[in-house]
Amino acid sequence: MRQRVVRVAVVAALVAVVLLAVPLALAIRSALYADQRDTLERAALAGAVRVSPDYASGDPVELPAPPAGGHLGLYDPQGRLRSGSGPAAADTPVHRALGGEAVRASSGSDLAVAVPVSHAEQVIGVVRASSPATVVRDRVFLTWAALLGVAVVALAVAVLVARRQARALATPLEDLSRHCRAVAEGDLGARAAPSRIAEIDQVARTHNEMLHSLSELLRHERDFAANASHQLRTPLAGLQLTLESGLEQHDDARLRPALAEALATTRRLHDTVEEVLRLSTSRAALGPRPADRLLGQVLRAVEERWHGPFARVGRRFACLARELPDNLSVPGAPVTEILDILLDNARVHGRGTVRLVVRDLDDALAFDVTDEGEVPGTAARLFDRGHSGGGPGTGIGLDLARDLAFSLGGRLSLTGSVPTTFTLLVPVGRDETVDGTA
Template identity: 35%
Template sequence: MTRRILWAIVGVTCFAVVALAVPLGVVIDREFEGQALLRLERAAILAERDVPVGWRPGDPLVLGTPLRGTSFGVYDLGARLVSGTGPAQGDDAVRDALDDWVGERETSSSYVIAVPIAEGGSVVAVLRAEQALAVTDRRIRFAWASMAVLAAVIVGASIVLGRRLARRIAVPIESLHDRVSQLGADAPLVALPRSGMAELDDLATALEDASRRVTESVVRERQFSGEVSHQLRTPLTGLRLVLDAERAAPRPDRLAVLDEATASLDRLEQTVDQLLALGRRRPVDRNRLDMADVLGGVRRRWLPAFAERARTLDVDVDAASRVSAVVSLAAIDNVLDVVIDNALKHGAGRVRVTAAAIAGGVAVRVADEGSIELDATGLSDALDERDGDAGRSGSTRIGLRFARRLLRAEGGELVCTSRAPMEISVILPEV
């Protein structure tokens, strides 16, 4: 990249130099030619003043010293050379001067100026001045050589400055390229280097933000995959229990089992929608729910599972009838299912579920007769210990972590309020 930037800078500089030098060279050429004619005309006029008054062709005449490369000649009224240097017969410039004009011509080898020598208002002779083109050509070549040297200096300076600028641009871009190759990795990009160039620094900031968003999206998708596999087990298990119970002891009312199966499928659909909303951070509908209805649904869903394991589930629905909270039904159902499933599989004895109003909200407590014997530094760590102890297979760890994330999205919290006996509280905001 450095070489490409350098060649681009040098190429643009060379193009600019050529684009300026060519017309400038033409202007200099014409300017030098014009100056040569003016100098020659001035020299001829000064020499004409050296002609004494009353001079006639054939009289002795001494003219001033001409410029280098310049010669003078005097012609009579017949355009014949009578003094000095020049062609024996006068040319067009001499004939123009005989007509009382300043004659000006350019031959293949010289510039020619002819001025009339007048006396008493009449032309008595003509002074012809001639200068070789080589004199002006040397000046033009010197000017062109100076321009070439200046152009070489400019191009050389562009190479030196171009290298520095190319490195300044290329190094941070290459560094960005190396760092951006980590985009989408498990960890977000570290802070990208800043070059001091506003555009590149803005690009680095945008890439850092994009990396964080991509990483968060990847993490959410991975969490979503694990949470889906865990959370779908509960409604699927409930549906299996309904079907197994019906197969073992068919009921006369066939619609009852269909209603229960439909309810399990509805719950499965709610679980999927809630997981999608959480994983993609979509807004969910929240309503004020009567906690008695919520706990009633918990009892209906979990009594068969507890009966199968010969465990007791005590849900205090009556006490919950005086308590309500603004929360998503799917969210609170999923959270309570995770906590109760944890108590069923990893707790002991009877499991009791109660709901009560607390300052600023509602607390739904799930308690069992088990305990945590690990050396925790505080009750807030007990939930993580229970999670880790019960999660040797990884499933409960995912479930409790998901429940906590789900509650926090609802403005609530999942905390451990007791270790012996074990009690986990689901805290919901009042509004």
């Protein structure tokens, strides 16, 4: 911004100098030439008053001194030089002055003024004054050089003033930019400092007010998530203890599978609450998620959990993971939660066989969840919170899954509309302790 301000100021000053200096330079040139011709005319008039009517009969004429570096001479009606200095024969200005009018003209490389001398209403001679045009030209060039120097000084002053003004304008904006970067990095307590520029102060005040409102909104949301999770933890913990106690105390073969499934569901619900609570914290506090579970364990648990729900509605679920190393590990809880959301979405909104295919991309894993249905409406709105595609549901699951994927440093996207395919990309770690190489 500073360079732009300086550039604009210099261009404006340059345009102003050019618009002022060029006409002024032309006016100075015209004035200097006119002044020199006035000087020559005064010298010629001074010589004309000293000419006696009897000069033609031999009366000597005493002309004044000629202009500096020039000539002053008296010519008779026949164009002969009778006194003073100048061309031996009359030139054009002298011939024109014999008509009875003073003449200003150029003669070769000289400026010349010819003044007629009259007696008894007759022109009896002409006094010619001249000076080299180079004398005036040199004065013009010297004046132009001085004018150019003044213009350069004016531009230099304009640059200095522009740099100072640019610094005064840019410094508060740079401070505001640094403040915005700090806010973007998670420092919601940062506030823009006031400056001495009213317009920028207004922007800073508006920004601070917006940031305060945003901070309050985020605080209320975090408090709500923390309160909700806290209130859910206690009954979930009690339910989990009750189910564990029931498994230990009951030997009924018909009751134990139901208790075990209820306990597993309770544990998943507890993990979901913890994951949602973690997402409600600031992004800076999240930190990287550790890869704490082997991929094979995650896939087996998912397959065991979802085989039954799909079978009960007459649909087939297949989990395929070919040629994957045994030492791949992933963040277990969030990956499981995302896959559960995608599989439940396929169960509710899709049809036909559902496949979970895992592909190794060296530095990441791709989880493809495909069913035999198609995406209705606008695919871009699938991840909008509250959009359920016209079917049952709250429209929160896919948005939550995308946020969970983002918290892992991965990405969730719709990669196929017919058939419907969602792809989850997750950075992976390789557990060297699995194959004994550690």
